[in-house]
Amino acid sequence: MYIGMLQWISILLFFLQANADSCVKDIHSKYHEYTFEQLHTVYPIVTFVTDIIHAEDVKYLLRQEKKNKFVRSGLMYSSPSEIRTSSTMFLSKNTDPVLDCIGKRISTAIHQPFAHMESFQMTRYYENQHYKPHWDWFTRGDEPTQRTHTVFVYLKTAKCGGTTIFPHLNIDISAEPGSGLIWANLDYNGKGENLVQHGGTDVTCNDTKIGLNVWFQNTCWPQSNDCSIQPFKIEQNSCTAKDVPVNYDERINQNARDILELKRRLNMYEPDSPLKNEIQIISGSECNDFFNWQSAGLVYSWHASGASKTSQLTRVIACNHNNSRPFQNENIISYKSYSICEKCKSNKTSHSEIIKDAYPAYNKPGFVIEWVRHREKTGKDKNGKPVDGTKYVVIMDTDMLIKRPIDPDEINVGKNKPVGAFYGYLEGCNNELIHRHLDKEFHKYCSKVGGISIWRYEDLRQILEPWLTYSVDVRHDPMSWKYSGDIYVKEGGKPWISEMYGYVFGAASKKMKIQENNDIMVYPMYSPKNPIVIHYGLEFKIGTHYIWNKHHFRENRLSPLKLFEIPPEPSNAAESIATETISTLNEAFTRYSN
16 A cells, blocks of 8 residues: 555656667667656655566566575574564575576665675565565665665565555555665665665465565675666567666766756755745744754754755744854744743843733744744735745744655645644633633634644734734633643643643634644654654653653753764654654754755
């Protein structure tokens, strides 16, 4: 089964080689077309390709069991274990012209040198056999070479179970024999990419799954007789024909251009979307190290998820003297804090000065108000609309990571119909609290939302002043501790979640009901569906002993670089989200330092 929305891209094997040698034209005309489908459409790209090898070649590979023997699979650095319970068989290069022909066909399809391809590894899974999530790149760090790409070809598909999963990318798939998956194991800096962790699930009935692992390294494979890049010619529909090397001198430079073009077509270098000037993501931040490292994670995820192609990002910082440097392609606006705090006493506004309340969450409506003011100072066109073209505004907390681009149409954002992440504990929408602050005619518009919210710009502008006003009112309501649903507030105290009621009540006062959405946001301790963001605001656990809480790292700084401890391998979908959170933050810190 395929997970998520899949975008079909049909291209010929040699769609980039119209002017190449005649042997390429023979393959083009006599073999068949490949269909590439992106299972993960933003970096890291995972691509499904139909019929990467011919049906006759599949049969030939399956017959190799008569000549060789499957043995219990081992691990990269250790003996067999319960992590991998399948069996494997290696098929050496340069011992069988048909096998070499299959390898050359695969290497040509993904634009990788055949000389860099390792020997084939066939892998077999019987009932209840599996390979838990792992990486194909060498993780120890002292190897002289590294695996750059993996192609996994399905040779026999089990009737039940036996799927290939990518826990971090929400992919769970099986396929017909001859088709396969392609992915890069390294990131743009040549380091192992954590997000392409993958595994083979248990075969759950009396059946068999057989696959072919094809790995490419960054140097010539030792068993290669010829480390030059050679094309080949296929005379028939399968690899039972002899391959014939031809003069390749004219193709050397073209091959490099082809690789760039292939990456562009597969969305790795996709041009900016027309939506980029319509969607604005804004996030508020205080001017300290705690918020700086969180901001680094947010901005990196904006790039890595592909959201930077479809939106703009602005970080609005609540301090008087901003010493923060902007991250890549990020806008920064500084403003005076709406909260009294030790570091910002000189920045008091009328609200905080009168109330004498050191409540940092006042800065959330505060930074949105300041962003609107700053935006409208840039000028308007002849129709009175701001010149930057913003149509939608996404409000996010700093402790969030973006997993995929935000499409307002996908989640049904409309006029007077903003969308927010569902927060069931906002009990004040259904009890005495709403009666204390809103007339009855507005009660039906109250929504239990928080975290991330997506608005049409015109709608957001309507609720700015009510948002701040209701935040103050609920915060200082002497009975709000009882009715707010905040489990951490003591009797007579001021709820921390008062600001959430600020925009919930503020929207309701304008007869605007925020749509509750269960899927756009996920906490690391919960199993995901297809979330847009990860919110790591709460403590989470991976395995038995690994416990992580952002508040334990309030003194962390981006310079000198200090990474989080690498967590154990996840054992379920929720732990995979938690592991992705840590790996994404560590990658963000590394990119920032570089």
